[in-house]
Amino acid sequence: MKHAGATIVIVAAIFWLSCSKSNETEFNNNNNQCDTVNMKYAVNVQPILQSNCYSCHSTAIATHGVILDTYSGVKQQADNGNLLNVINHAPGYPAMPYGLPKLSECNINIITDWVRRGAPNN
Ligand code: HEC
Incomplete structure (x- = not known):
């Protein structure tokens, strides 16, 4: 179990990446997003x-x-x-x-x- 610490860090990183990715997708599909292009x-x-x-x-x-x-x-x-x-x-x-x-x-x-x-x- 010499590498347990590193494994946890990697697993956490993968979890965080997948999580932030899905949030991004959600945000793009969300009608409540902040639209700031071509404001009138x-x-x-x-x-x-x-x-x-x-x-x-x-x-x-x-x-x-x-x-x-x-x-x-x-x-x-x-x-x-x-x-x-x-x-x-x-x-x-x-x-x-x-x-x-x-x-x-x-x-x-x-x-x-x-x-x-x-x-x-x-
Ligand atoms: C509750 C009253 C109040 C509200 C609400 C308010 N203002 Fe003001 N505004 C002031 C006062 C008082 C001053 C003068 C402040 C000073 O000179 O210290 C001022 C000054 C200003 C100035 C002149 C700044 C300068 O240096 O000449 C601008 C521009 C301005 N306000 C924009 C806004 C905008 C934009 C909003 C809304 C997002 C807003 N104000 C909301 C009270 C208000």
Whole structure:
């Protein structure tokens, strides 16, 4: 039984590999997966902002002069870099949503994809 330790490690590695593989397949077939390719303003980005930002950044309540319930307002923050910096809690920027938990990784990735495409009004 000199190699028992190594055998256990190998068996564990094989188990882990097969396990992570099947999880991957499951994830790809899962309708709840986070789709972050070709994200659009109206369908994908706007609902996130509506749920998490409109309460402080609407046309009526433009905290810090930031308006996020119009495309032009969002476009301005996307183009000057503030939008991605505040939701990623980048150093030197106020973390948004203010005083609330960070957006989910999925929502951050959705907004990031849209901004990287030039933040179009689509
Ligand atoms: C509870 C109110 C509140 C919510 C919700 C909120 N904000 Fe803010 N936002 C603020 C306040 C207050 C400031 C000014 C903070 C400061 O300057 O320290 C601010 C500032 C900003 C700025 C300007 C940053 C700068 O440096 O000029 C941006 C951009 C911004 N928020 C985006 C967002 C986004 C995107 C969301 C949603 C994910 C959001 N905010 C949600 C209150 C809020």
